[in-house]
Amino acid sequence: MYARDNESGAGQPQQQPTSAQVETAVEAFRMLSDGTRLRLMWLLSAREYDVNSLAAAIEVARPSVSQHLAKLRMAGLVRTRRDGRRVLYRARDAHVRALIHEALFHADHEVSGIPRQD
Template identity: 85%
Template sequence: MYARDNVSGAHQTQEQPTTAQVEAAVEAFRMLSDATRLRLMWLLASGEYDVSSLAEAIGTARPSVSQHLAKLRLAGLVRTRRDGRRVLYRARDAHVRGLIAEALFHAGHEVSGAPRHDD
């Protein structure tokens, strides 16, 4: 075994991602690269919200929030549920919630200068 084989910390049993997996991840990151969508996802990771509540929480107009939610839904990052006439939105699953949390924890360390965590 060569030293370079373990540099990245990857395990030898770990398989390379498929092209479809990489493309799906790139699309998710693309959707999250917008500040409004990331703020929406942070809220949706903690519970269900309707469009009006989300617009008020982040201080953005309802039509804009609706457009962002439509993109997030098409990207598979949010799911919806009807409650009477209202549509409630929530982060799709634990993977998406974890992705949002990790991205913002990482950003918090970058902004605050907090020490990095080793494996």
């Protein structure tokens, strides 16, 4: 398993990720490289939404949002829960929420000129 224990650079060399781990990460980044999907994931990182609420929030047609959500679900980035006849979507877990947060935090630094942290 890929561990984050050696982030400081001290001690033993960091273990390389497996091919399966790299492919899974590449697929996650591929899914997040679309602006609509990234906006959806930002919302889903905060709370659950149904398709209609998401479509209204990002001003994209419901069928398009549904297609994006299906891709995100297949990539393992979102989970669903039934609430009566509605299906509610949310970012899958804390790892996915952190990934979205860090990507947009990085973008904020790039766009606003906020000094970078080393």
